[in-house]
Amino acid sequence: MGMLATELRRMWSRRLVKLLGASVVLAILAGATIGFFNSSRDTASALQETRAQRRRAIQECESGGFQFPRQNRRGFDLEKACRRAVGTHQAPDPGLDYRQMQEVLLAISPPLAILCLLLGASFVGAEWQKETITTTLTWEPRRARLLAAKFAAVALAGFAFSVVMGLVLAASLWPVAALRGSTSDLDAAWLRSASGIGLRMALLGGLTAVVGCAIATVARNTTAALSVAFLYFAVLEGVIRGFRPGWQPGLLGDNAAQSSRVNRWVPQWPHRRPWT
Amino acid sequence: MTVIEIEGLTKRYRRFRKGITTAVDGLDLAVEEGGVFGFLGPNGAGKTTTVRCLLALVRPTSGTCRILGANPQRGELHRVIGRVGSIVETPALFPGFSGRRNLELLGRPQRVGPKAIEAVLDRVDLAARADDRVKTYSLGMKQRLGIAAALLKDPELLILDEPANGLDPAGIREVRRLLTSLGAEGRTVFVSSHILSEVQQTCHRVAILARGKCVKSGPVAEVLASGRAFRLVVRVDQPRLAGELLTAAGIPWSPDDERLLVDLARAEAARVTEVLAGGGLYLSELSPLPDDLESVFLKLTEEAPEETA
Numbered sequence: 001m002g003m004l005a006t007e008l009r010r011m012w013s014r015r016l017v018k019l020l021g022a023s024v025v026l027a028i029l030a031g032a033t034i035g036f037f038n039s040s041r042d043t044a045s046a047l048q049e050t051r052a053q054r055r056r057a058i059q060e061c062e063s064g065g066f067q068f069p070r071q072n073r074r075g076f077d078l079e080k081a082c083r084r085a086v087g088t089h090q091a092p093d094p095g096l097d098y099r100q101m102q103e104v105l106l107a108i109s110p111p112l113a114i115l116c117l118l119l120g121a122s123f124v125g126a127e128w129q130k131e132t133i134t135t136t137l138t139w140e141p142r143r144a145r146l147l148a149a150k151f152a153a154v155a156l157a158g159f160a161f162s163v164v165m166g167l168v169l170a171a172s173l174w175p176v177a178a179l180r181g182s183t184s185d186l187d188a189a190w191l192r193s194a195s196g197i198g199l200r201m202a203l204l205g206g207l208t209a210v211v212g213c214a215i216a217t218v219a220r221n222t223t224a225a226l227s228v229a230f231l232y233f234a235v236l237e238g239v240i241r242g243f244r245p246g247w248q249p250g251l252l253g254d255n256a257a258q259s260s261r262v263n264r265w266v267p268q269w270p271h272r273r274p275w276t
Numbered sequence: 277m278t279v280i281e282i283e284g285l286t287k288r289y290r291r292f293r294k295g296i297t298t299a300v301d302g303l304d305l306a307v308e309e310g311g312v313f314g315f316l317g318p319n320g321a322g323k324t325t326t327v328r329c330l331l332a333l334v335r336p337t338s339g340t341c342r343i344l345g346a347n348p349q350r351g352e353l354h355r356v357i358g359r360v361g362s363i364v365e366t367p368a369l370f371p372g373f374s375g376r377r378n379l380e381l382l383g384r385p386q387r388v389g390p391k392a393i394e395a396v397l398d399r400v401d402l403a404a405r406a407d408d409r410v411k412t413y414s415l416g417m418k419q420r421l422g423i424a425a426a427l428l429k430d431p432e433l434l435i436l437d438e439p440a441n442g443l444d445p446a447g448i449r450e451v452r453r454l455l456t457s458l459g460a461e462g463r464t465v466f467v468s469s470h471i472l473s474e475v476q477q478t479c480h481r482v483a484i485l486a487r488g489k490c491v492k493s494g495p496v497a498e499v500l501a502s503g504r505a506f507r508l509v510v511r512v513d514q515p516r517l518a519g520e521l522l523t524a525a526g527i528p529w530s531p532d533d534e535r536l537l538v539d540l541a542r543a544e545a546a547r548v549t550e551v552l553a554g555g556g557l558y559l560s561e562l563s564p565l566p567d568d569l570e571s572v573f574l575k576l577t578e579e580a581p582e583e584t585a
């Protein structure tokens with residue numbers, strides 16, 4: 001435990017961790033601010049605009065914009081046909097519905113996983129590059145133990161980083177939804193579902209951090225580790241997907257993406273019905 | 277008690293397109309408890325590789341070593357590592373952290389407290405800069421921080437690889453004083469170095485390493501004597517004739533301006549007077565050259581056989 005605590009402390013003391021954390025928090029806050037100014041509770045004008053759009057489409061149809069197969073037959077009602085053809089228009093919700101938080105979490109999961117990979121790779125890569133690992137080994141010569149502590153620290157850091165960023169995101173979007181959107185219908189089932197997504201996002205963060213750490217332990221260099229990760233995820237997996245589609249279920253990237261999407265334990269909350 | 281035992285230690289490195297390099301070649305060495313032991317050798321002699329084998333940082337090709345009774349190759353080093361402080365080459369510490377932070381992180385698993393950290397920082401005279409980032413330190417300050425890290429465990433055995441590397445003359449003197457005081461405290465200090473004056477002034481015993489082999493070891497005085505370093509300075513009116521007489525008597529000598537340098541121990545100085553007086557020459561000076569480890573070192577390392585790998 002002492003070694004794990006030391007490695008966590010070492011991780012926390014790193015500038016990169018603070019820099020990445022601050023950058024992600026700033027990006028989240030910027031996104032929330034943009035979301036705040038783009039959100040509105042004025043559903044009436046949104047609905048009005050949608051209705052006007054539908055009317056324009058029907059008028060265009062009636063003035064000969066569309067050609068119907070039976071248009072020249074007797075008894076053909078052009079207005080009716082145009083209404084049927086144009087159909088209903090869905091008015092977009094102008095305000096942020098907090099129930100969409102689940103989709104937002106899913107969307108930030110891959111970039112967070114990449115950042116965790118960077119954190120894990122740089123933590124061990126820097127040790128090899130600066131040769132501080134030699135100094136550490138003169139204090140703890142049992143390599144397996146030392147590496148286990150490092151891997152555990154990296155996994156915990158990746159997990160915690162993802163959890164904290166998920167919470168920051170949730171907290172920063174709450175006022176946007178509360179003031180300019182909707183926070184209604186958030187019941188226990190929704191909370192369980194959102195928590196499940198957040199948990200899987202955090203587990204994915206921890207896992208990718210360990211992958212980064214493992215590659216850096218072999219490559220003994222951060223840049224080399226990131227290059228290997230890029231080559232595998234962006235190039236090799238792409239080639240395999242193209243030439244051997246049957247192997248896709250076994251690919252690490254696909255499984256990682258799938259792990260945060262699949263929601264078996266709790267039912268997906270239905271989206272708000274569109275207005276017509 | 278023997279604190280370091282090395283038997284037949286060999287380390288070969290296989291390098292891409294360069295074949296095999298033998299860094300250490302069947303090294304035998306024993307270091308007894310207490311005092312300062314100098315591990316001398318020119319660059320590339322295998323000093324650092326030996327230290328790395330002792331600390332289980334590299335696996336030897338063959339041979340064994342024991343440190344405080346533990347065999348590092350069998351994974352026993354962790355039993356004694358709390359009693360061993362070490363520096364391997366230039367101490368590698370986290371450049372982005374302060375000196376104090378580095379020591380805290382190193383000492384934390386061994387439960388080294390802040391008082392011990394303060395004490396070692398004071399001892400190496402770094403207390404005033406302890407909260408600055410290591411990357412702002414000079415090479416000498418980094419070296420002193422490395423020594424502080426080695427002292428942090430209050431070790432019985434200190435293994436210091438080139439501890440005076442990069443230090444200015446004042447720093448070297450400080451390290452020398454520190455090593456002497458550590459040795460006087462009853463600790464065993466194993467110091468590898470190629471700075472001979474440093475070793476000669478601080479060490480009680482030395483081993484000289486050349487091309488991966490130990491060419492001489494023992495108390496400093498004994499090693500100096502064995503290297504025939506007690507050259508005598510002879511001054512006479514007719515140095516040429518004196519040289520002929522010495523050669524005829526089988527005494528090795530070499531010219532040095534108006535003097536002759538004679539390769540004989542002090543105890544054999546009477547032979548010089550006898551030979552020269554017998555030839556009708558009377559000495560105007562007969563004095564020993566100061567004891568010089570450097571000449572012994574150069575002689576022994578030059579004489580060592582070439583690497584066979």
